[in-house]
Amino acid sequence: MQIYKVGGAVRDRLLGKPVTDIDWVVVGASTEEMLAKGYRPVGADFPVFLHPKSGEEYALARTERKSGRGYGGFTFHASPEVTLEEDLIRRDLTINAMAEDDHGRLTDPYHGQRDLEARLLRHVSPAFAEDPLRVLRVARFAARYAGLGFTVAPETLDLMRQLSESGELEALTAERSWKEISRALMEDQPHVFIQVLRDCGALNVLIPEVEALFGVPQPEAHHPEIDSGVHTLSVLEQAALHKQPLTVRWACLLHDLGKGLTPESQWPRHIAHEHKGLRLIKAVNERFKAPRDCQELALLVGEYHTHGHRALELKPSTLLELLQSFDVYRRPQRFEEFINACEMDARGRKGLEQRSYPQADYLRGAATAARTVAVQPLLELGFKGPELGEALKRERLKALKAYKEAASA
Numbered sequence: 001m002q003i004y005k006v007g008g009a010v011r012d013r014l015l016g017k018p019v020t021d022i023d024w025v026v027v028g029a030s031t032e033e034m035l036a037k038g039y040r041p042v043g044a045d046f047p048v049f050l051h052p053k054s055g056e057e058y059a060l061a062r063t064e065r066k067s068g069r070g071y072g073g074f075t076f077h078a079s080p081e082v083t084l085e086e087d088l089i090r091r092d093l094t095i096n097a098m099a100e101d102d103h104g105r106l107t108d109p110y111h112g113q114r115d116l117e118a119r120l121l122r123h124v125s126p127a128f129a130e131d132p133l134r135v136l137r138v139a140r141f142a143a144r145y146a147g148l149g150f151t152v153a154p155e156t157l158d159l160m161r162q163l164s165e166s167g168e169l170e171a172l173t174a175e176r177s178w179k180e181i182s183r184a185l186m187e188d189q190p191h192v193f194i195q196v197l198r199d200c201g202a203l204n205v206l207i208p209e210v211e212a213l214f215g216v217p218q219p220e221a222h223h224p225e226i227d228s229g230v231h232t233l234s235v236l237e238q239a240a241l242h243k244q245p246l247t248v249r250w251a252c253l254l255h256d257l258g259k260g261l262t263p264e265s266q267w268p269r270h271i272a273h274e275h276k277g278l279r280l281i282k283a284v285n286e287r288f289k290a291p292r293d294c295q296e297l298a299l300l301v302g303e304y305h306t307h308g309h310r311a312l313e314l315k316p317s318t319l320l321e322l323l324q325s326f327d328v329y330r331r332p333q334r335f336e337e338f339i340n341a342c343e344m345d346a347r348g349r350k351g352l353e354q355r356s357y358p359q360a361d362y363l364r365g366a367a368t369a370a371r372t373v374a375v376q377p378l379l380e381l382g383f384k385g386p387e388l389g390e391a392l393k394r395e396r397l398k399a400l401k402a403y404k405e406a407a408s409a
């Protein structure tokens with residue numbers, strides 16, 4: 001049997017990027033031989049094994065044929081006769097379809113190295129279309145390597161467009177889509193992911209609520225970029241520049257969905273878009289079964305981002321309601337993420353990327369003021385149950401009044 005390093009490990013070494021996990025392909029071996037050598041099978045009928053010591057993945061060279069819709073609809077053919085070239089041709093991109101033997105010799109039948117140099121994300125063969133998830137993968141690689149100058153080859157974008165129009169994307173499971181989306185959002189240029197999905201018509205299938213933001217104007221005084229979709233991309237870009245976590249990036253992507261619902265007659269104003277957007281945010285959250293912390297933050301940021309921007313003008317009672325809505329006493333981190341999402345929203349505007357955002361520290365100070373109200377003295381005064389809750393609120397309101405006065409003095 002011959003063993004080759006394949007996929008991302010070869011690509012990233014040639015790009016001079018750190019290689020984290022290594023995938024291997026085994027040519028000329030059978031399942032029985034793998035088991036006899038101590039490799040552990042990953043699944044019952046999937047020709048992938050884990051190395052007994054390193055735990056790395058070793059896959060038997062295989063061909064794949066699509067036998068139906070969706071991810072389940074695959075038949076694999078793995079046998080000692082399948083060649084390296086046959087295994088490589090079923091892969092997604094030329095830059096992912098190179099193999100390296102243990103002397104570092106490259107097998108590159110589909111010109112991955114040439115495309116690496118040309119900075120092109122190009123599909124290997126028509127077999128690309130067998131897995132619609134690849135539309136998201138290509139967009140994710142575009143987001144990752146945009147900084148190096150990579151773009152999607154026009155013929156690959158065409159194929160992605162055909163896949164998007166074919167209805168195949170609808171057959172993807174929430175889990176597979178979310179895995180790609182969440183990884184893409186954590187790349188250096190997540191806005192490129194959304195842009196590429198848009199360019200091939202996939203955004204309109206996957207998250208039409210975001211697609212609907214493009215072409216919707218906002219008041220120029222607050223939004224020099226005018227377009228709500230362009231603004232959303234800039235907010236996401238800022239979130240990545242400021243190294244924000246996934247929760248914040250997800251909230252940034254969805255924060256303005258309500259603007260897509262505004263009747264044209266009301267443009268460029270978007271009255272109550274924060275509330276109107278909530279059912280859309282909920283729908284997108286559920287469509288991809290986003291993790292609970294992502295879902296919660298997206299809804300809270302959607303509902304309260306305007307409060308964040310107006311923090312310095314808020315009455316102490318409104319500030320208190322805001323803090324209560326976030327349960328800031330038990331969930332301080334979530335409120336911090338909200339503040340950061342608001343700041344990204346403020347900076348994700350043309351020409352305003354460097355603006356200061358005093359609202360952030362003001363909100364942090366308010367949270368600290370409310371949190372310093374101690375429960376113990378109230379317990380000692382005999383408050384319990386709902387009365388204790390009311391007393392705490394009164395004390396917190398006092399603390400916030402004092403905080404606001406001190407801040408404006």
Ligand code: CTP
Pocket residue numbers: 006007008009023090091092093096097131133134137
């Ligand atoms: N692959 C594919 N189509 C998919 C998934 C994977 O062709 N839908 C192939 C590609 O050759 C890819 C390899 O399997 O390079 C390994 O896949 P994976 O580990 O998901 O991706 P990597 O390319 O290693 O990239 P990453 O750095 O994102 O892990």
